[in-house]
Amino acid sequence: MSNEVSIIGAGIAGLTLAINLHSQGIPCAIYETRPEPQNIGGAVMLSPNSLRLFDNMGICDDLKRLGYSFDTLYFRDPAGSLKETYPFGSVEEYGYSGLRVYRFELIDLLLEKVNVNKIPIYFNHKFSHVVFETEDTVTWQLIDGTTTTSSLLIGADGIHSRVRKYMYPDLSPKFTGIAGITAAVPTANLKLPSPDYKMPVTIVSLSHGAFVIAPQKADGSEVLIGKQKRMTELSREIWEKFFADKDASVAFLREGAEVFGDLAISATSDIPHENINVWPFYVIPKLESWSSANRRVLLVGDSAHAVPPSSGQGINQAVEDAVMLSILLGKGRGDKNDLGWWQGFRQDRVEQILLLNARVDRRRLPKILGSEEQGDDEQGFDLDWLYGIDVVAEVEKYVC
Template sequence: MASGPPKKVAIIGAGLAGLGLALALHARSIPCTIYELRLPSKVTTGALMLSPNALGVLDSLGVYERIRNKGYNFENIAFKNDKEETTDLYPLGNEKLYGYKALRIYRQVLLTELRTMVQERDIQVIYEKKFSRVLQESADEGVTFQFEDGSTAQADLLVGTDGIHSTVRQKVSPSTTPLYSGMLAITCVIPTSKLRFPADKDYSTLPVAIHGKAGTFIFAPQDVDGSEVLAGSQKRYPEQSKAEWSRLFGAKDELLALLSANRADWPDIVQSGLENVPKHTLSIWPFYIVPKLAAWRSEKQRVIILGDAAHAIPPTAGQGASQAFEDAFTLAFLLSRLSPQIQLAAALEFWQNYRQERVDQVIALTQQLNNMRLPAAEREKLGKGEIWRSGDEAQLEWLYVPRIEERLATWVEEAEKREGGEDGTVQKSLIS
């Protein structure tokens, strides 16, 4: 692959980023194999929200048509104060402005659809293969790597899409470990019919985030007809060991008590939710992040990380999976355009800078949204720009309509002009 697209890409991890990358590479005729530590029969729980930027990527890969009717389609989340007055609407999608409504879909449904599409394209997925380390990496030979069972494999490029606790990241940024943000979400799933919607308040917009004295409580529909909601709140909570988090997850009475703290301070609709929590649905989500990395690729450019492995971000803007899909789509695009003029090192440098810029913008937005969820007394101490407020119609166009292909195609065109003469001869190698 010295001067063209790779002929063999190994992907570590068949999560959202890995499966998305496999489909994006296949669409550009780049062969790949996925290695996944779990069996496909392992069921994941919970739902996630996909916004127009992710849905645009999934549309171009043929996924959107297959999932759009398998989740809850909506446009805004309503923010309410403790008197249940709607103070603002935050768009998570908008068909007219951004091309798509937001889609809240069970993770398992999305993974199943992506896996089916990967299978239909004869992309090889090898399950129960736990990546352990890179044995050798060179510009000529590519990468040789090893699994925990001792077996080895080889590829032109190795891409780690192995999540927040990535093992592949050790080759790229050995000292990085995920950091706990200090916040813990406690969630449960409640039938919508059990909620007492007050007749004199407007609850026509769901999801809703009620910013009360005790923090923020959220109700978010998550199945096709909106008949059940994810309900929950986030709190400051000290970091625990893996074993302690696991114990807390199993301690349903303790979780219910945590979720019900300051119950009297919440409006009646929250109280109706708390009265009807099916205990087995109680779950926790400690927010860990991956600190900003200097590099998303190894020095020799043959090992790359993306998705949560490269930039796990706090969840408030609902962009974790969406950014992972953008990573995958953009990487596949650039790899398909490698040529004597477009060398791997230059393409990856542009890619990382472009992607990091997007992620940084999302983190800044997330901070503004997080601040809205603080208890009232803490919120009041913050300056104006530190809290999100709705503005003009195009306020979130930068996020939801990223015009990815346009941006990448422009870079490719300019790089080709810079590096090639009028007749296309290479004037200078981009790899030193």
């Protein structure tokens, strides 16, 4: 019998969890369905709340070397007038600027840490189901029939988590009615209004929604362009056809480009099909518990709470989950009350971010005639509650 913690999923949440458990002296192993490290997805947003934690892990300097640093997202109207700003970081206020880095580059850095620390990681090992759990252990099985017994089984296997099925067999992710369509194009394609035009920028039109442009790569030589659309949920088969129809995605990105001005027209002039991504926004209905009855099975990241990308907080919150849980377990605090405190703290953060997402989405989608969806949009964005928190200190305060 192995007394290690078994982590299902070698994405950002799973790798971060493994590194932090190791730093707490807790043996662990990672099991991943894919036959090799993930090299999927585009660039991701990292804000001060996660960069502070990556700094503790010793990879922040490398992230800064690889990514595009910025402090502010600008909201402008089609005429170019500045309407408001959205802070994404500040060295002066929070110690870190925001950062946009490719997902695979972040995963590579985390994998390097996993390997340096000699944390076992097994690719091409697909989780099947939990066989049984006791008060002290959990026995679980891979698709190939291999059975393992661990002190803890932690599902870091994403929004469609197979681990979550053990606790919530009938639960499915809920579609929000919004999808994002994005592409990556060379910055050289852009016809900027002026040489000092500041990005990332969201150009907002009441009738056509918003057109987003966000630089990526360390030198800003590439930008993500994107729009959001309202749509009904599709079957898996139709979704796959939707993902595969690159011409339709290009047409959507170009639709109404003239409304957003020459910048959008130039940005959509030449869109490589291989750089197009379609992202339906799904959430997980609020779970009663992120741990099983005997607390031998736990959930972190998107398996517990999927956060759509509107505010750029999905990965940041998964990292917070993993670090806080690791410290709690490292202090020997894994009983019902401790895990309840951890879940409550994390759930409160997620719910605040979902409200923030809704405010961003209202700016990025065409307004519905006769609706009152503007709501509190005139308040602006004060995100000190999001970036200024030290989650490590919060756990230390709790255990003391």
